[in-house]
Each structure stands twice: as structure tokens, then as C-alpha cells.
Amino acid sequence: MAKPKDPDPRAILRGGLPDRYLTPDDIADMFGVPLETVYQWRRKRTGPPGFRIGKHVRYDPSDVRAYVSQRKSARQSAA
Template sequence: MTDNPNLTPEQAADYLHLSPRTLIRWRNMRKGPPWVKAGRRVIYRRADVDAWLARNVQAPVAEASE
């Protein structure tokens, strides 16, 4: 990954280990990491993607007692 603070949708999908199609679906559903519309292009700021990841950390599920 380069030092560029901006990611294309393909780079963002790779960074998140998702398919680009998933990011398209999430944009249409208004979920997922924040994105910026720059003319006709969609840009993900790496800081926004990292912040979104940090906000969505889930605690492990407690093991069921037997």
C-alpha cells in the first residue's frame, strides 16, 4: 500500500479484504466507511477507513457455560 492518504474503491476494498462490489453495495445502503465524491470519482480517505474500523470493533462472544 502506498503512503497516499486517499484510496480508490479498489484499494479500499483490498485494504479491508472485501470485494469492490461490497463497497458499492454499502455506499448504496449508506453503510460502511465514509467516502468522498470528487467529481465523478469516489475516494476513501485512509484515516476515515481506519477510524471506521476502530469504531466497529466487536468484543468477543463470551463462551457459553456448560
Template sequence: MQDQRPLATREEVADFLRLPARTLEQWAYRGTGPKYTLVGRHARYDWNDVHAYLQRCRGGGAAA
């Protein structure tokens, strides 16, 4: 299912992921983290890319 929300700011994504915005800045610098687009000088995130990133990060759920 496609998320139809408008593009998100770095702060909005950080809030959603419960991370400091600085972490997303560092991930962008390192080339990791969710995909983003630069609109001028401003990073914008498509929510579909944020959810895809979370799926890629998902670990196994095996009980110990």
C-alpha cells in the same frame, strides 16, 4: 496518528479490507461503511476514515 497517504480508490480500500469492491459500492448505496468523498463521479476514501470505520466495527474480545 494521522495517515498521510493520498486518497484511496474503492479498489484500494477493498483490497485493504479483503472485500470485493462491489461490497463497498453496496455499503455506499446503503449509507454504511467508511466515509468517502466523490471527486467528480469517483469515490475516494481518506485512510483516516477507513481506520475510524474499523474502530467502530471492532467487537469485544471476551473469551468463550
């Protein structure tokens, strides 16, 4: 039996986020940016807020959703 293909992470972002904590790789895939950009956002505190679980960085889907909403509303109010 073939393993089902994982959906496009950007489609997940449009259709609703998964019910699990997201990895930096997930964030990079969703936003279509290099992984290093995600780490730069974290260092500069400009991207979605992440948190550490031991040595691993994770992102809460509700925080990512809020970040996207904030960016969209900021863009609309600037126009």
C-alpha cells in the same frame, strides 16, 4: 530496473494507511471483499464514508481508520 512489487493492501491497513486518498479498489483489497461490496456499503451507508471528486469516489485514510476502530470497539463491547 524492476518495478518494486506493491505491498499487500491488507498489510498497509495493519501497518498504517498510505498518505493519499484511497480508491474503492483499495478498500476492496484492504478488506478482502469484492468491489461490488464496497459500492453496496456506500449505497447503504454501512461502510467507511467516502466522498466524490468529480465522478470518482475516494476515501480519506483517517475516516477508514476511524471506521475500523469503531467496528472493533463495537465488536468488543458486544462480546
